[in-house]
Amino acid sequence: MSETYRIILCDGTACINSGARKLSALLRAQLEQHGLTDRVTIGLSGCLGMCDKGPIVVVNPGYTIYGRVTENDIPEIVAEHLVHGRPIARLAIQEDHLYNRFFRVFGDETFFGRQMRITLRNCGIIDPESIDDYLSLRGYEALAKAITEMTPAEVVAEIEKSGLRGRGGAGFPTGLKWKFAAAQQTTPKYVICNADEGDPGAFMDRSAIEGDPHTIVEGMLIGGYAIGAEKGIVYIRAEYPLAIQRIQKAIDDARAHGLLGDHILGSDFSFDMEIRLGAGAFVCGEETALIHSIEGARGMPRPRPPYPSVSGLFDQPTLINNVETWANVPVIILDGADWFRTVGTETSAGTKVFALAGKVVNTGLIEVPMGTTLRQIIYDIGGGIPHGKTFKAVQTGGPSGGCLPEPYLDTPIDYESLAKAGSIMGSGGMIVIDEDSCMVDIAKFFLEFTQNESCGKCTPCREGTKRMLEILTRITEGKGQPGDIEKLERLSNMIRKSSLCGLGQSAPNPVLSTIKNFRVEYEEHIHEKRCRAKACSSLVVYEITETCVGCGACRKVCPVGAISGSAKNKHVVDQDKCIRCGMCFNTCKFDAIAKV
């Protein structure tokens, strides 16, 4: 008997409260006693969503789940299961939920154990191009359940009860949106999936569609049934060819199986879908601009109300939700709104997917329950900051979000807490920034993006972001003037209040949040002409240190001949000639060139 076991203890709050941590100590002692420490390892997971049955102990291989484990049960689990390989039926519980069901095959639980997968439940598990794979995992059962057992009004009520909020970023209650669209008497009605993902560094929607396209199709079908629509449109960027190919295949396969088209599954409900490609304009992620784009008009927003639920595509009632929002729908229908509400926080139910990127050890796509703190994401799942560098800030919400420094790391992830901290939830971009990045430069980067993507319809956004970018550029070039910070703040507030759509209203956020949290860096740039992160090239001075061996490599690459020195002697940089291109710094093999 040399089986290697991996035991996973649920370390969620509910399990801890019911005594999980005591079990852990006891388990270790028992393993020691039986001499099993070599072939049994113990890991912790985040909440597994089985709170009512806690504490939970999972034994792998075999994925045996033991529920309501008490201290008295531990010796039995060790003696029977781990020593003799006989799982204990009395303690084992059966779970047939959609969420997290593949926890057992993730392996890799240092990364996945802290996550809870609802929308990404099949992503990275099934063959996304096989409808059989999806069907075999209770695929389209939520749709069938809705059609068979629920009236459209009951579906809407279930979504409303779940507390699901729009995952595109703004967090509008999804059920309310559905209710408004369902209440409209005008037909035809439309259902749209907003897959126009545009935040720099964000790839949640792409991965979700590429990994499990049928979930989106099923979610939209349920939406169509709920509001009385017969037509669905997936609006997706042309720059996501694989995602397009896979969702198209999903639509074709679903149609071939009678899951799209007339009289779905023999019922009176008919629904079909098509894909519309976006050309990659950021503003088309805004729902009214997106609708204009589908209509063939220029992708520009219009004032709301009327909201699309009342008057949307071709002036008809339109239900438009983000990819991740749709992916939640089948789970809510099958696992129930009551269960869904237990995940996350009071105001923000469920989970959120993040694209974790930047200066963090484990970059990746993660899904965590709402209420998880930024610190847990960055350090427990992300593995902290690489190369022994210091954490400086985390940027959430992409170009519409903000940068939060160290004191905000214990902020729980939910719509309200992030907004209160000065950032936003956004669609799920999360970029970790270390000491090597300049916060003024970061703000400039995001503003450059929004300024480029401004559609130009309203003046505050078009002209205001342009002026702000000019000011930021001159600050990073060492030409900042006293009063620039105040000017930026004034412009920001004006743009926020008077822009037509979310793009303009949120464009100043990266600037405002960096001014609020890193004002001193702005001041250093303006008054001392100094960039502490040494990231703003115009403000860096290159100097050659005593380590120089006089190899001459830097002298040869310098494009302006600013470096002089004889062979085997220390070289020097002529600061008047130096254009701060950094070629010498990148060339030196002896680390003899310092940025000061």
Add this chain to the structure above:
Amino acid sequence: MPSPLELIKKKRAEAVSRIIGKGYLSTKRVYVGMATCEIAAGSKDVMEVFQKAVSRGLTDVYLSQKGCAGRCNLEPTVEVIEQGKNPVKYGKVDKERAVQIIERHLKNGEVIKEWVID
């Protein structure tokens, strides 16, 4: 007339039997990550190595693709799921590693620890 719920359960049973027909009950199941990011990191080449091995007679292996596994910095990823054993996920798999995984793990049952993500 069966209800939609009955129909979908029938469809599910049919889907399951088709998957089993493709060899799902093999002792080892191998999943190669094939999202855009994985492909960019070279997973198509890796997939080819496994496909060739299967077409050249590697038996008792069910080969499938999968979507994004979320492990950006360790892609391409390959997962080996074996009946009665803990799942193994390999990271940064290139053609050479794929060959080794076939020879050492799939044929000889050796888990190549240094490439395992844990």
